[in-house]
Amino acid sequence: MLRRWLPAGVLLLTGIVLTFAAGPVPLIVLAALAVAFSPLAFPRSIPAAEAQRRSAADGKPIVYWRPGCPFCLRLRATLGLRAHRAHWVDIWRDPEGAAAVRAVADGNETVPTVILAGEPLVNPDPRRIRAAL
Incomplete structure (x- = not known):
């Protein structure tokens, strides 16, 4: 904490x-x-399992992030009000979220990692995510 x-x-x-x-x-x-x-500064985080369940139901992307990450802050600022159209998982609060990031980022906890339409994007261009939302 x-x-x-x-x-x-x-x-x-x-x-x-x-x-x-x-x-x-x-x-x-x-x-x-x-x-x-x-x-x-970020939308309320939910556990990774809940984010995956919700994303499967509503099709919204999942954003894995951590506090203090400048790249996460850049993504959050670029998304603006659209940030609430995604499910946010704080990997420092949720070990499952950290494991999900390591699984797609060659064992590293590189954030932001976004799961967009089932495709993992490690540190994606924020404009691409904004356009998808």
Whole structure:
């Protein structure tokens, strides 16, 4: 649980420390980045088994991600409001999700990994996913 919030916590703590030297601007900027890199910036994660069941029923893609991943953040930002049209699985919360990613990424936990129409895409171009949604 702690490692999910570690990137956001480090950014926030750095902002607090810099506030003493440079005023409130670093705190404001780093607090905004902390929110962006926290789990709060992503749709609610569900377990991999649930995501697979739902995807089979509704055809929506599955996005495997983890907090603090800049590539996941880029995908999330590119999708915008369309992000809710996919099922999101946090691989740090769900060991089954991490195993699913390792199975398609040569044993690595490379994220984002998207399962789109049954095809696994490891670190895909966000514009391709956006167009598919």
